[in-house]
Amino acid sequence: SQQGEEDPQALSIQEGENATMNCSYKTSINNLQWYRQNSGRGLVHLILIRSNEREKHSGRLRVTLDTSKKSSSLLITASRAADTASYFCATDPHLGNQGGKLIFGQGTELSVKP
């Protein structure tokens, strides 16, 4: 069964606006990762945040992690039409750096209108 719950399930915004997606999980984690998937395609890794980190930035992406609440958020600033995709959080529940399977949430479908 999947661990993550993502919120909202769908988000529609105008180009230039910011998009925020949230993810909650159930068990202890080693790290949490965000992936993007364009319709009918494979997943592309966006950013990874370790359990001892609280915030991380990569370009227009900002990820936060609150391990006490078992939740994470992904912020995309100044969105573009090309950001239209599904976004998934994935948790790595394994200790250390010997990770195995990732456990994915259900995803947020983002639509950015030009």
Next chain:
Amino acid sequence: DTGVSQDPRHKITKRGQNVTFRCDPISEHNRLYWYRQTLGQGPEFLTYFQNEAQLEKSRLLSDRFSAERPKGSFSTLEIQRTEQGDSAMYLCASSLVGLRYNEQFFGPGTRLTVL
């Protein structure tokens, strides 16, 4: 292109037939994962290998499913006696243990339709 590749990209089959998918990981990656994704859902883990050893299998992987990675390079996933419920996107990913905290690189997927 040195990314993860999967073949075929699409497969349509009739119920009861056997199908086999292939995944070629990034060449230096020692771990290879199979996931299944149905419409509107996130990927669900099926199984993974480290080199040629199959380290974990999900309960989703019934006895009709078998995966191999005979030489620690490419992998195959076979589904025997396919059922309509097997229709899904089958995703393969690879990673290098000890590097970059288990960041997994995904292939484009094989979309299976069982009629």
